[in-house]
Amino acid sequence: xxxxxxxxxxxxxxxxxxxxxxxxxxxxxxxxxxxxxxxxxxxxxxxxxxxxxxxxxxxxxxxxxxxxxxxxxxxxxxxxxxxxxxxxxxxxxxxxxxxxxxxxxxxxxxxxxxxxxxxxxxxxxxxxxxxxxxx
Amino acid sequence: xxxxxxxxxxxxxxxxxxxxxxxxxxxxxxxxxxxxxxxxxxxxxxxxxxxxxxxxxxxxxxxxxxxxxxxxxxxxxxxxxxxxxxxxxxxxxxxxxxxxxxxxxxxxxxxxxxxxxxxxxxxxxxxxxxxxxxxxxxxxxxxxxxxxxxxxxxxxxxxxxxxxxxxxxxxxxxxxxxxxxxxxxxxxxxxxxxxxxxxxxxxxxxxxxxxxxxxxxxxxxxxxxxxxxxxxxxxxxxxxxxxxxxxxxxxxxxxxxxxxxxxxxxxxxxxxxxxxxxxxxxxxxxxxxxxxxxxxxxxxxxxxxxxxxxxxxxxxxxxxxxxxxxxxxxxxxxxxxxxxxxxxxxxxxxxxxxxxxxxxxxxxxxxxxxxxxxxxxxxxxxxxxxxxxxxxxxxxxxxxxxxxxxxxxxxxxxxxxxxxxxxxxxxxxxxxxxxxxxxxxxxxxxxxxxxxxxxxxxxxxxxxxxxxxxxxxxxxxxxxxxxxxxxxxxxxx
Numbered sequence: 001x002x003x004x005x006x007x008x009x010x011x012x013x014x015x016x017x018x019x020x021x022x023x024x025x026x027x028x029x030x031x032x033x034x035x036x037x038x039x040x041x042x043x044x045x046x047x048x049x050x051x052x053x054x055x056x057x058x059x060x061x062x063x064x065x066x067x068x069x070x071x072x073x074x075x076x077x078x079x080x081x082x083x084x085x086x087x088x089x090x091x092x093x094x095x096x097x098x099x100x101x102x103x104x105x106x107x108x109x110x111x112x113x114x115x116x117x118x119x120x121x122x123x124x125x126x127x128x129x130x131x132x133x134x135x
Numbered sequence: 136x137x138x139x140x141x142x143x144x145x146x147x148x149x150x151x152x153x154x155x156x157x158x159x160x161x162x163x164x165x166x167x168x169x170x171x172x173x174x175x176x177x178x179x180x181x182x183x184x185x186x187x188x189x190x191x192x193x194x195x196x197x198x199x200x201x202x203x204x205x206x207x208x209x210x211x212x213x214x215x216x217x218x219x220x221x222x223x224x225x226x227x228x229x230x231x232x233x234x235x236x237x238x239x240x241x242x243x244x245x246x247x248x249x250x251x252x253x254x255x256x257x258x259x260x261x262x263x264x265x266x267x268x269x270x271x272x273x274x275x276x277x278x279x280x281x282x283x284x285x286x287x288x289x290x291x292x293x294x295x296x297x298x299x300x301x302x303x304x305x306x307x308x309x310x311x312x313x314x315x316x317x318x319x320x321x322x323x324x325x326x327x328x329x330x331x332x333x334x335x336x337x338x339x340x341x342x343x344x345x346x347x348x349x350x351x352x353x354x355x356x357x358x359x360x361x362x363x364x365x366x367x368x369x370x371x372x373x374x375x376x377x378x379x380x381x382x383x384x385x386x387x388x389x390x391x392x393x394x395x396x397x398x399x400x401x402x403x404x405x406x407x408x409x410x411x412x413x414x415x416x417x418x419x420x421x422x423x424x425x426x427x428x429x430x431x432x433x434x435x436x437x438x439x440x441x442x443x444x445x446x447x448x449x450x451x452x453x454x455x456x457x458x459x460x461x462x463x464x465x466x467x468x469x470x471x472x473x474x475x476x477x478x479x480x481x482x483x484x485x486x487x488x489x490x491x492x493x494x495x496x497x498x499x500x501x502x503x504x505x506x507x508x509x510x511x512x513x514x515x516x517x518x519x520x521x522x523x524x525x526x527x528x529x530x531x532x533x534x535x536x537x538x539x540x541x542x543x544x545x546x547x548x549x550x551x552x553x554x555x556x557x558x559x560x561x562x563x564x565x566x567x568x569x570x571x572x573x574x575x576x577x578x579x580x581x582x583x584x585x586x587x588x589x590x591x592x593x594x595x596x597x598x599x600x601x602x603x604x605x606x607x608x609x610x611x612x613x614x615x616x617x618x619x620x621x622x623x624x625x626x627x628x
Contacts, residue, residue, distance in 0.1 A: 015318060
């Protein structure tokens with residue numbers, strides 16, 4: 001594609017005009033935020049998460065990323081990928097309380113049933129009933 | 136036209152759809168962690184292959200149901216099902232603690248039904264009128280509502296206008312990634328074919344509201360909620376007569392807050408609550424189980440739903456995040472909202488009015504029938520619900536265009552949305568910026584071409600000047616010294 005200047009476009013329609021103005025706006029607002037934070041204490045304290053919450057967040061993020069970016073659309077059937085994700089998510093997130101209650105086997109069985117139900121249900125409802133293509 | 140719309144909706148299959156989608160909306164709204172926006176986004180995927188009228192009907196019923204359903208968990212668990220129901224927690228849960236949970240649920244049903252009806256009245260009245268005015272809009276006039284929406288949304292949502300405006304401008308910037316709408320020139324694509332098409336709205340919304348919420352909900356460990364028994368939850372006609380002033384005031388506030396782009400149901404609810412408290416003879420009861428307070432909150436947030444649809448239909452500018460999702464779904468199904476809708480497809484406006492009336496009937500019926508089953512659903516642990524919600528988010532992101540890239544967009548915007556929230560950047564202006572970015576970009580450049588680079592028409596044409604003045608006022612009123620000075624001036628006067 002020729003450069004736009006060679007195509008003699010109207011200079012007021014350059015594609016970079018609005019992104020440039022928005023970038024300048026964000027820069028200005030960012031500088032105002034910086035000045036404000038240097039002059040005054042923080043508005044709305046940023047609460048540091050306890051280690052347990054950070055651990056759960058990291059686990060959830062890892063599971064979702066592995067499922068969304070690693071399993072789906074990579075050759076594994078959607079049903080199988082969904083079963084693995086839901087099983088792992090429920091089992092791992094409930095693991096501490098199941099272990100404390102001596103219910104690990106029951107917890108794993110519960111996770112397997114939920115995972116099978118979700119995988120089958122989503123596939124049937126979306127693909128067969130509503131004719132929506134799944135990854 | 137309205138009669139024709141209602142007649143179409145009376146078919147048995149359609150009534151079944153209304154019932155199922157109101158029910159789905161109430162369940163989605165009641166479950167903390169699932170929002171109305173997420174519900175509408177997930178159901179957009181499910182309704183892709185349906186005829187447009189049925190699809191929009193399902194989404195409207197889900198939207199109305201979700202805003203109403205959130206009051207259930209607000210009253211029973213002191214956790215708002217959706218952000219719109221946060222105000223209902225104050226008096227709703229206080230009533231539940233006094234053994235009056237049923238009474239509170241009856242009040243919320245009454246308020247929600249009356250609020251939606253008031254909003255529907257203005258939807259039918261204002262949409263054609265606003266459409267007529269919008270036909271006179273040119274490029275200069277269309278530029279300002281886009282910027283105004285981001286400015287006002289950033290100002291009113293969240294605690295910090297500066298961060299709200301940054302989020303809004305970021306959204307406007309992200310909307311520009313991809314192919315330029317005037318010259319088809321690729322911007323910020325880095326020679327990536329997928330990025331050249333830009334970010335589709337539904338994966339972005341599903342990520343920002345769905346995946347981000349999944350991350351937030353699962354990071355916190357919550358105990359299994361215990362719900363005590365409750366009294367009768369039937370709405371009382373006497374409440375409508377006794378609290379009619381609150382209902383009308385909150386209905387008006389909710390509807391007009393809904394019309395303001397990007398502000399949404401939570402602001403409508405809090406504004407109605409605050410107004411009721413100011414007008415009340417017993418303001419000290421607010422927060423301790425005030426029927427007036429709960430009625431105001433629930434009337435206001437439900438009146439906002441039809442209000443938010445008014446600018447969608449007349450201007451193609453969403454009044455709230457779920458309305459943005461609804462607008463995207465309308466476009467997917469071939470309905471083009473905007474000023475020409477009253478010219479090209481006026482019947483659709485009345486179809487929407489009819490759909491909202493049926494949704495109101497749905498929430499009234501299911502508000503009575505669904506109380507006990509909903510309590511069982513509320514007790515399902517988040518560790519079970521949220522992974523299933525994420526699966527639906529993934530399907531929702533993929534199904535629109537069948538691109539794996541959209542799944543990555545959903546994941547990316549989910550992480551970004553989570554980080555923005557953690558640092559107190561509100562999501563509503565961010566999403567509104569993405570929706571309005573294209574409109575702002577095209578109309579600014581068109582306006583400059585028409586005026587040959589002269590900026591004067593942007594500030595001197597009557598409608599443009601009015602919107603420019605409101606934008607400037609909104610920004611200036613956030614300057615502390617100026618606000619204090621004006622406050623002293625008015626107090627003295």
